[in-house]
Amino acid sequence: MDLPPDELAGVVDLFGSLTRAELADACGELAFKRGVDAAPDATTAAIDDAIDSYHLVAVDDHAAATDETLLVVGPVAFPALPDGAADLPHIMDVPARDISRDAVIEAVKSRFREDAVMAVKNDDEDRVAALLDVSYDIEAWESVEMDGLRDRLDDV
Structure with a gap:
């Protein structure tokens, strides 16, 4: 499933931050809820495009309890929740993170x-x-x- 950059930002905004893997999992969950195929390559490309366009920002230096790069909402994003996204925090186990x-x-x-x-x-x-x-x-x-x-x- 290929979400537009503002919807990817909406998913990230729902959690505050996500790793790439968590965002890809969230896209997979949304695809499942919609009954469509989740194409991992398309999801990866959509995430890369959102980072390239500054809809998402990759942050390596953070105080979160992970060594992974975290994605946060970027300066050009107008976060929009895709259909079904409101249920994601109940479906996914994403820890709270403190990002400076x-x-x-x-x-x-x-x-x-x-x-x-x-x-x-x-x-x-x-x-x-x-x-x-x-x-x-x-x-x-x-x-x-x-x-x-x-x-x-x-x-x-």
């Missing part, structure tokens, strides 16, 4: 810097344009100054 907001912000900033450098280095005008839009979303999402990076992207 500072760690999430740092993960977004670091990822954005890397993406911006690669887009400029590769002279990828489409990615530069997408990142310019994301920079405004990041500023609206959290008090993060993006002017310097945005100026470098504008130069391309």
Whole structure:
């Protein structure tokens, strides 16, 4: 089952954070409830796309009791619960986790810097344009100054 990025963000938002495996399991549960096939490759691709588009943020540095990367709602997301998702917390055994907001912000900033450098280095005008839009979303999402990076992207 292939959920749009905002619905993937809605599932993550329901729990606060999920590992990739937990999000894939949640998609599998939703597919089962809908009576459709859960294509693992499609789910993986949808999660990757949501991370690439900043609907989800992968956070490695966190205070949760796991060594796994956690996914949290990103700056461009408008989380929407897919049909049947409200039952997921009753179906899945996901522990409560404490994630530092500072760690999430740092993960977004670091990822954005890397993406911006690669887009400029590769002279990828489409990615530069997408990142310019994301920079405004990041500023609206959290008090993060993006002017310097945005100026470098504008130069391309």
